[in-house]
Amino acid sequence: MKDHKHDENCHHFLDSLSDYVDGELKAELCQELERHMADCDDCQIVIDTLKKTVSLYKEAAEEPAIPSDVRVRLFRRLKLDDYLGEAQKEVAE
Amino acid sequence: MSNQARIEENFSLEALQNGDPAEFARVVEANSGYVYRLAMKMLQNPQDAEDILQETFIKAYKAFPNFNGRSKISTWLYRIATNEALMFLRKKRPDTISVEVPKEDDGDEIQKPIQIVDWCCLPEAELMSDEAKKYLGESVDQLPENLKMTFILRDIEGLSTRETAEILEISETAVKTRLHRARLQLREILTSYYRERLPETV
Incomplete structure (x- = not known):
């Protein structure tokens, strides 16, 4: 039961992850997401690797x-x- | 506000519309670097990129009389270059496109993250090794065309959502959705790559 709720929660934030990475997420949703991440290692990893993905491409672009x-x-x-x-x-x- | 006042870098729109070569040379000088870079990112081939570069400025020269100055010159040139690159890719596609890569991807569904592996801890030397840099360049090619263009313009070229929307002639919302989907797909691609490089004890 707990797992199911957990999944729904993660899914709820999925659309907002890029806005979060770009610092464009509305304050309220941002706090909600950060509270969720404190308890959810999976979402923390997704966010961290998503941020890193964006920054690596930016870094590699300097040609x-x-x-x-x-x-x-x-x-x-x-x-x-x-x-x-x-x-x-x-x-x- | 006059049209001329809205153009950045103080180019004279009037001179450009009259075919003034000195003014056109200034435009070419100021804008050819990123047009070439964009073409390289999109086509991954120096000869093709050079063709796109030349075609972009030939088209621009001919089109200046119709340019109204409402966009920035750079945005307008990006649009010409993007369209040239897209046409080139479409002409080339029948021989080279992989069956696994869809040319367009207009679904709205955001795909859930599949691989949950933290590879951020890898040392910088591993993340940005020569091999990794090459892989980063090639991996963008695995994206469907419309996601690829959006990702290159927004995240690699660093253009704003608004400019990207103007260049691709789509809404800002569509830019945001496509960018998000491109990033999530690339995150999966990079995770597959970097997870192989994690120490086995992790």
Whole structure:
């Protein structure tokens, strides 16, 4: 009986997890969820791993800028060679 | 407020609409980095990404006379690039799409978390190893197309819900739902990956 109620409770919060992770959950629901998490290890793990998922993708997204040869070919294709800057003109030769 | 005043970075809309090359070059300079990055995330291939990059700015140049300045130029360019990437993926799909990956996923049902494993304790070196980073990039490709686009724009590019809605031409509510479903799916994918790397005693 306890397990069943527990399941329903977790399900009740499922839609709100992203808002919680983003800090956009309404205060009342936020407190309710935090009270629930204090007693529910499973929801705590789901929240922690969901947060970590989002932060890992953000971290991995920081990639180097556009390669200079790609930039030069773009300017050429757009007939903007004159605006490349002298140093860049040789790159994609 | 005039249209011009609403455009960020002080580009002259009038010059752009008149095909002024110097002004267009400034737009290209300021915006090509993220257009390329977006195309790379969506297509996972440098040559395809470069094609999308070039097509985006060719289309933008031709379309400037019809651009009303109500959106930010960056939002407008994101929209062109996203549409180009989607068209590209759709053309390519018959040969390459895996049968296991649905192209669209419009259901409203939020899938319950399946795997309850805490892998957050893994050391940073393991979470962000070269292999893990590669896996992170590839795993986004496992999402249905509409969830993938939303996730890339919101969480990887860091755009707001409103901008993402404008780019994808869907409601803000739809953005939030899709983002949530994308994140839950990726959480499962990453859990499958990282749980294998947990010490056996845990």
